[in-house]
Amino acid sequence: MSSNHSKRLWMYAQMVKSRYFEDLIKPAYFEGKTPVFNMAKGPLPGEMHLSDGQEPCAVGVCAHLRPDDTITATHRPHHIAIAKGVDLNAMAAEIFGKKDGLAGGRGGHMHLFDPAVNFSCSGIIAQGMGPAVGAAMAAKMRGSDAIAVAFLGEGAANQGAFHESLNLASVWKAPVVFIIEDNSYGISVPKSACTAVANNTVRAAGYAMPGHHVSGNDPDAVYAIAGIAIERARSGSGPSLIEIETSRLEGHFMGDPEGYRPKDEVKRLKERDPIPAYRARLVAEGFEEAELDRAESEARGKVDQAFAFARSNDYPEPKEAFDHVFA
Numbered sequence: 001m002s003s004n005h006s007k008r009l010w011m012y013a014q015m016v017k018s019r020y021f022e023d024l025i026k027p028a029y030f031e032g033k034t035p036v037f038n039m040a041k042g043p044l045p046g047e048m049h050l051s052d053g054q055e056p057c058a059v060g061v062c063a064h065l066r067p068d069d070t071i072t073a074t075h076r077p078h079h080i081a082i083a084k085g086v087d088l089n090a091m092a093a094e095i096f097g098k099k100d101g102l103a104g105g106r107g108g109h110m111h112l113f114d115p116a117v118n119f120s121c122s123g124i125i126a127q128g129m130g131p132a133v134g135a136a137m138a139a140k141m142r143g144s145d146a147i148a149v150a151f152l153g154e155g156a157a158n159q160g161a162f163h164e165s166l167n168l169a170s171v172w173k174a175p176v177v178f179i180i181e182d183n184s185y186g187i188s189v190p191k192s193a194c195t196a197v198a199n200n201t202v203r204a205a206g207y208a209m210p211g212h213h214v215s216g217n218d219p220d221a222v223y224a225i226a227g228i229a230i231e232r233a234r235s236g237s238g239p240s241l242i243e244i245e246t247s248r249l250e251g252h253f254m255g256d257p258e259g260y261r262p263k264d265e266v267k268r269l270k271e272r273d274p275i276p277a278y279r280a281r282l283v284a285e286g287f288e289e290a291e292l293d294r295a296e297s298e299a300r301g302k303v304d305q306a307f308a309f310a311r312s313n314d315y316p317e318p319k320e321a322f323d324h325v326f327a
């Protein structure tokens, strides 16, 4: 099997794993929250942001990364965490608020931290960009060729932290790659209503770094461009910015009535779902149906196992609520 073959099989399997993870989140999230939607109730209280449709962004980038490379991700983190290799049992338990979760159940789905693979995320948009520059500089100062990748949405690219991070990363030639997942919306606001440029990659020129644009929501295209930017960072030549056109197949959060979307938009996007499209391409290019089926069922099996672990895991002791808190 060529390394290209095994990478593409891996990318397919991670996309399936992420999608299935969210397929199991969906019914779990609504447990106890209906008939009158109440976000505070049920085994998964609080907001829930799904990444259905955005999987190509995560797998195309993470296929190049090592455990010692750092990722800072967003409030929509599942696909990225899974592709980075975050412990699936502990991730599911964290989302269920259980004691063996990544942060002992304290963080929930927007605050997944796994030091074993240098993954973190935050509900504060663009917040991860500065820490990614810091992680990149830490690797550089240690003499390692590890790099950092900051994921953000196109809405976050209008935050001050975006511009500050790009500037300093360029001044310091930090080994960091900034990945914008452009799903066209920041909550209900279309990109065109809040962003002065059609394409954020032109902003890279203002910070003297390469800017790449990837269209088609295509894992192979993301993989190719991410490879260029990651190689540039790893070889000490400095940061890059990549904007990937992708699609959000669900609401901004679960329970979002999506009144801001044209009625048939989601239907049209689902017809171009990147996962079946990638499978069809792989088959057309000679992958065996059986090996893809095997990869799918293995991925699903791991997710089933993680959800069983999370559901059966205990809640933390109430007396631990004030641990790790400044009094």
Ligand SMILES: Cc1ncc(C[n+]2csc(CCOP(=O)(O)OP(=O)(O)O)c2C)c(N)n1
Residues within 6 Å of the ligand: 074, 075, 076, 123, 124, 125, 152, 153, 154, 155, 156, 157, 183, 185, 186, 187, 252
């Ligand atoms: C600093 C900050 N301002 C506002 C919010 C509220 N908020 C949460 S998600 C979001 C939109 C983010 O849009 P985008 O960056 O495009 O990411 P997407 O949700 O599309 O993945 C906003 C404004 C926040 N979390 N942090």
Ligand SMILES: [Mg+2]
Residues within 6 Å of the ligand: 153, 154, 155, 181, 182, 183, 184, 185, 186, 187
């Ligand atoms: Mg967005």
